[in-house]
Amino acid sequence: MNTILNDFADDVKAILAKYPEDQKRSAVMPLIHLAQGRDGYVKKQAMIEIAEIAGVSVTDVASVVGFYTLYHENEGGRYHVQVCTDLPCALRGADEFLAKLCENIGVRVGETTPDGAVTIEEVTCLAGCHHAPMFQVQGEGEIRYHEDQSVESALEVVAELRRKAARKEAA
Amino acid sequence: MSHILLRHRDIPNLKDLKVYKANGGFEAFKKVVTGMQPADVVNEVKASGLRGRGGAGFPTGVKWSFLPNTLWPHFVVANADESEPGTFKDREILENNPYQFLEGLMIAAYAVGAREAYVYLRGEFEQISRQLDTCIAALEKDKLLGERLFGKDYSLRLYTHLGAGAYICGEETALLESLEGKLGQPRLRPPFPAVAGLFNKPTVINNVETLTNLPPILEKGAAWYKTLGTEKSPGVKIFSLSGCVKKPGNYELPLGATFRELIYTHGGGLAEGRSIKGIMAAGASSNIIPADERALDTPMDYESVQQNLGAPLGSASVIILDDSVNMAWLVAKTTHFFKHESCGKCTPCREGTFWMAHITERMMHGKASPEDIDLLKNVALQMQGKCLCALGEFSTMAVVSGIQQFRADFEATVRGGGTAQ
Numbered sequence: 001m002n003t004i005l006n007d008f009a010d011d012v013k014a015i016l017a018k019y020p021e022d023q024k025r026s027a028v029m030p031l032i033h034l035a036q037g038r039d040g041y042v043k044k045q046a047m048i049e050i051a052e053i054a055g056v057s058v059t060d061v062a063s064v065v066g067f068y069t070l071y072h073e074n075e076g077g078r079y080h081v082q083v084c085t086d087l088p089c090a091l092r093g094a095d096e097f098l099a100k101l102c103e104n105i106g107v108r109v110g111e112t113t114p115d116g117a118v119t120i121e122e123v124t125c126l127a128g129c130h131h132a133p134m135f136q137v138q139g140e141g142e143i144r145y146h147e148d149q150s151v152e153s154a155l156e157v158v159a160e161l162r163r164k165a166a167r168k169e170a171a
Numbered sequence: 172m173s174h175i176l177l178r179h180r181d182i183p184n185l186k187d188l189k190v191y192k193a194n195g196g197f198e199a200f201k202k203v204v205t206g207m208q209p210a211d212v213v214n215e216v217k218a219s220g221l222r223g224r225g226g227a228g229f230p231t232g233v234k235w236s237f238l239p240n241t242l243w244p245h246f247v248v249a250n251a252d253e254s255e256p257g258t259f260k261d262r263e264i265l266e267n268n269p270y271q272f273l274e275g276l277m278i279a280a281y282a283v284g285a286r287e288a289y290v291y292l293r294g295e296f297e298q299i300s301r302q303l304d305t306c307i308a309a310l311e312k313d314k315l316l317g318e319r320l321f322g323k324d325y326s327l328r329l330y331t332h333l334g335a336g337a338y339i340c341g342e343e344t345a346l347l348e349s350l351e352g353k354l355g356q357p358r359l360r361p362p363f364p365a366v367a368g369l370f371n372k373p374t375v376i377n378n379v380e381t382l383t384n385l386p387p388i389l390e391k392g393a394a395w396y397k398t399l400g401t402e403k404s405p406g407v408k409i410f411s412l413s414g415c416v417k418k419p420g421n422y423e424l425p426l427g428a429t430f431r432e433l434i435y436t437h438g439g440g441l442a443e444g445r446s447i448k449g450i451m452a453a454g455a456s457s458n459i460i461p462a463d464e465r466a467l468d469t470p471m472d473y474e475s476v477q478q479n480l481g482a483p484l485g486s487a488s489v490i491i492l493d494d495s496v497n498m499a500w501l502v503a504k505t506t507h508f509f510k511h512e513s514c515g516k517c518t519p520c521r522e523g524t525f526w527m528a529h530i531t532e533r534m535m536h537g538k539a540s541p542e543d544i545d546l547l548k549n550v551a552l553q554m555q556g557k558c559l560c561a562l563g564e565f566s567t568m569a570v571v572s573g574i575q576q577f578r579a580d581f582e583a584t585v586r587g588g589g590t591a592q
Contacts, residue, residue: 018289018330023370028352029335033294054352067354067514068335070294086256087455087504088413088490124338124508125256125455126295129413129490130420136295143297 004049008034012053028054028064032071037141041072069123070138077112077119078165079139081158085122088129097133098122100151105158117165118158137161175399175407176383177423179267186302188309191270197315199389200277205321212282216385218393220405225250225341225378226453226485228404228473237365238283238373246374247280247288248350249382252334252341254293255454256508257488260409260421261379265292265299268383269306273329275382277316278389280327283375287328291346294335303331338512342560343376345514356516357560378486380409400426404472408487412438415445415493427475431467434491441493449492449577452476453485455505456565458572459498462491482572498577499584502547502570503531509566520563523554527570534584544581548574 005012011034012027019026031053035046047061054061065071072080083101085094102108102120112119128134131147135154139161146157179185182194191197203212217232238245249272253261264272280288292300307329310316318326337355339345344358347369368374384406388396400406404426410433413419417439424433430450434440441447450466451457460466460480469479476484492501510528515521530547533539551567558564574581 018332020370023351025352026332026350029349030333033333033335056352060353063354064352068294068337070336086508087501088257088419090504091414091490091492091496092419123336124511125254125258127253127259127262127293129257129259129411132413143295145298 002049002052004031004035004046005053007038016053024053024055025060028056028061029068032061032065033141036071040078040139041075070143077139078117078168079137079161080119080121081135081137081154081161082121082123082126083135084124084126084128084132086125086129088125089132089134092132094133097149097151097154101154101158104151104155113158113162115162115165117162174423175387176264176271176380176409177268177421178271185268186266186270186306188270188306188313195390196270196386197274199386200274200281200315201321203278203281203389204323204325209282209284212278212389215393216282216388219388219396220393220403221381221384221388221396222404222406222473223378224380224384224408224486226255226456226483228484231377231381234365234377235279235283235375237363238375239366240284242366242373243284244287244372245283245285246369246372247276247283247285248343248346248369248374248376249276249288249290250341250343250346250376250378251290251292251296251299252346253296253379254338254341255456255486255488256505257413257451257454257490258411258486259413260411260486260488262296262299263409263421264379264383265296265303269303271386272379272383273303273306273310275385276329276377277327278385279375279377279382281325283373285375286326287330289350289369290329290331291340291350292331292333293340294333297333300331300333307331337514338508339514339560339562342562345560346376347374354514356514357562359559401470401472401474403474408471410471411486411488412491413488414451414491415441415447415496416491417442424471426472427470429468429470430462430489433471433489434467438491441491445493445495447491448494448496449498451490451492451569452480452487453483453565454488454490455508456483456485456561456568457490458482458568459492459501459576460572461576482568497584498573498580499531499534502573503528503535505569506531506566509562513562513566517557517559517563519554519557520559520566523550523558523563524566526550527566534581537587539585541582541585544574544578544585 015030031050051058083098134147184190221231222228340355345355349355364374422437447462450460506527510524513524551570
């Protein structure tokens with residue numbers, strides 16, 4: 001059974017309708033977004049199902065997953081807290097901000113909190129240079145920006161994400 | 172002066188279709204579809220002198236005129252992949268004045284005879300993409316998009332397409348590859364997208380800010396637009412100001428305003444006790460310009476910045492560097508960025524960005540020798556003119572200009588170990 005077709009029949013139809021009939025391959029990226037939104041990362045089985053829908057090989061799908069940084073091949077935290085430390089943010093203290101954030105949470109960059117809720121990552125420019133320090137939270141098919149942050153406000157965001165994840169685990 | 176592009180700053184709730192229409196919205200689109208031939212629209216935009224705001228500064232109307240009328244269908248793609256470090260202008264338009272951007276895209280589509288157009292957004296703009304989908308649905312409901320618009324033989328559909336985190340997809344042929352469901356890697360040219368673009372069909376790719384200029388140009392005319400800016404760089408531009416200034420942000424100014432005006436009149440100047448050391452005019456893809464009096468008085472238009480300072484204006488993402496900034500540290504930041512974002516397709520960029528980042532990292536960890544400064548410069552110089560696309564070429568600019576203009580910073584770093592700033 002193709003679980004993506006099964007779970008998202010209307011979404012898949014709407015995605016395919018965006019492109020000419022003989023260009024179904026264009027649907028690969030939106031379909032990966034769909035699968036990752038459901039599973040938290042891109043499972044091998046999802047790649048097989050996406051390949052089937054878009055009429056390409058599984059290798060084609062896997063290479064796209066590997067190329068783009070917002071797609072995750074491995075299970076990380078439920079939420080990815082992605083801090084920009086690129087030049088304009090770094091000029092406004094982003095490196096120190098990230099270091100202190102990690103120190104307070106007790107993880108290193110790239111690591112996940114022990115409860116599996118939050119992975120802290122370092123990313124390149126997010127077009128929020130005028131509101132540094134800033135980060136985005138990726139998870140459950142959404143991306144939310146958090147700008148003009150202090151270490152304290154960011155710790156509060158992380159704490160809230162961990163509470164949210166615990167509620168979802170319990171449910 | 173009221174804004175032409177950032178009109179939402181003057182008119183509250185402009186992202187509401189009713190408000191946008193009440194303020195003249197879609198009058199320009201109606202005017203072109205009901206009263207102008209596509210060729211007339213192309214000519215009007217040519218006459219306005221509008222140049223691409225994504226960085227290249229190529230005349231928009233001329234770009235449109237390259238599409239052959241013997242090959243169909245034509246496509247228009249809006250480049251909303253804004254990812255250059257220091258650039259956040261398209262984001263403000265998309266978030267707050269989405270209908271003016273969409274109207275511009277619709278005018279461009281009519282001008283080149285496209286009946287389908289795509290908006291390619293960087294993956295991080297996921298919330299913006301959802302908002303645009305809502306806007307597009309509202310336009311369909313309002314019969315501004317769909318079949319036989321205004322009773323004329325013209326139909327148009329718009330679609331959004333979300334990327335997934337890859338700076339290279341701002342390069343137009345990499346963007347097309349990504350839109351076709353492939354790795355975002357630039358294509359060999361020729362053929363150019365104007366002949367063989369999206370799905371191998373003639374395609375125009377325009378930046379968000381470029382398209383947002385079109386409704387006022389078509390409404391008020393090319394002659395009006397040319398009264399703004401300079402003779403060769405007409406119109407207004409959104410300057411994204413970031414780095415060591417008191418008030419970073421977007422500032423819409425006529426092309427030809429000086430760096431001094433941007434930094435001190437609008438940006439509030441630098442923090443107390445700090446002085447300006449350098450300017451990057453086009454984000455990370457910039458030379459580092461020593462901020463002397465001559466640089467500060469240079470008009471920010473495509474010609475003057477190039478002629479006076481030997482640097483491109485690019486997307487006008489102006490990053491300010493104060494006297495606390497170690498240029499070796501800065502170059503470690505930019506080379507790390509380009510190494511991360513290199514798509515890996517061509518060898519000079521894949522290897523060159525890797526080695527530049529490797530050497531600068533060594534410098535910052537206090538493990539470099541004085542010879543490494545020239546080694547770094549040589550790697551950069553060897554890349555120049557050999558890369559498949561602009562990413563690799565631009566990755567060398569901060570390195571070469573940094574070493575040329577601020578060599579003392581590199582020598583101090585190599586001698587004394589790395590200090591961040």
